[in-house]
Amino acid sequence: PQLRSSGDGVLPDFSVRHALYFNVSHTIRHFSFGAYFPGMSHPLDNVTAISTAGAAEVRYIAKVVPSVHRALNGSVTRSNLFSVMEHTRPLHPHSGHADLPGLFVIYDITTWQARGL
Numbered sequence: 001p002q003l004r005s006s007g008d009g010v011l012p013d014f015s016v017r018h019a020l021y022f023n024v025s026h027t028i029r030h031f032s033f034g035a036y037f038p039g040m041s042h043p044l045d046n047v048t049a050i051s052t053a054g055a056a057e058v059r060y061i062a063k064v065v066p067s068v069h070r071a072l073n074g075s076v077t078r079s080n081l082f083s084v085m086e087h088t089r090p091l092h093p094h095s096g097h098a099d100l101p102g103l104f105v106i107y108d109i110t111t112w113q114a115r116g117l
Helices: none
Strands: 026-028 047-049 056-070 076-090 102-109
Parallel strands (some): 056 102
Antiparallel strands (some): 026 047, 056 076
16 A cells, blocks of 8 residues: 555555654755855755654755845846754654654745845
8 A cells, every 4th residue: 555645746655663764864965946146045955964763754844935136247036045944853653643754845935025135
């Protein structure tokens, strides 16, 4: 059997007994929400997290703001700035909860726009 996510993605076969051995250590080399412009920061670039406590749920919660950058030469770049909060929660296989270990990026895109950066 396969588990389905709410976005119609397919998760591989996974059993609670696998949670004891699931390692969520990871490195994010680059993560962005649009084109680069000078001075832009990508807060998740080169982030490394090592899972030392066994199975866990790692969430990166991003707040995304559409932005317009105008360079001195008049060129315009439309992109998005974002900030991130990280939350890691160890999973305990005998807690009675059916949580899946993994790395999740949750984002919220605001309707506000930053201009003249």
